[in-house]
Amino acid sequence: DTAVSQTPKYLVTQMGNDKSIKCEQNLGHDTMYWYKQDSKKFLKIMFSYNNKELIINETVPNRFSPKSPDKAHLNLHINSLELGDSAVYFCASSQDLTSGYTGELFFGEGSRLTVL
């Protein structure tokens, strides 16, 4: 049973389209994250939710909108896709960040987005 699962694994689309990536975790964690990894492997945090509440919102274009319907799910919707959005997007989860947890993050396998 996969702990953190993301769908789709690959996504190829045209500029200007809108797309979504879904993430689910079955670890019982309270905090979930979205990271973006560029072609040079640099990893940048985008958002974090704790118990469905947004707690981290880095400088990300507002074309990106996360949604957490419950604490086990965190989806990422991207409007008006641009070439520069091509990257691998990783979902992750951890125990409650807001209560001072400083331990391990569990990552999904990533969703590779290619914008043509």
Added chain:
Amino acid sequence: GNSVTQMEGPVTLSEEAFLTINCTYTATGYPSLFWYVQYPGEGLQLLLKATKADDKGSNKGFEATYRKETTSFHLEKGSVQVSDSAVYFCALSARGNKLVFGAGTILRVKS
């Protein structure tokens, strides 16, 4: 703010060579330190961690020691294998704060 600096790659080694990947950090307070590994086509996974000064984290033959005096957490392995080829990320987390990653170091091991 908190930050992590790790050596640039790619690092290319022959099988059974000794590995060191340097990592230094800047942080207020006393952060926890981590090494994550990303195998090709996969997400990141925790390799090892240390939560206080002089702690040594170890796993799968890798080890790193939390050195407060030099603000470092260098990753070492005595004898690398082809299967160790991956991207290695040093990271830190201060209490209640998000994990901060270094830029990642690509390791390639040749047989």
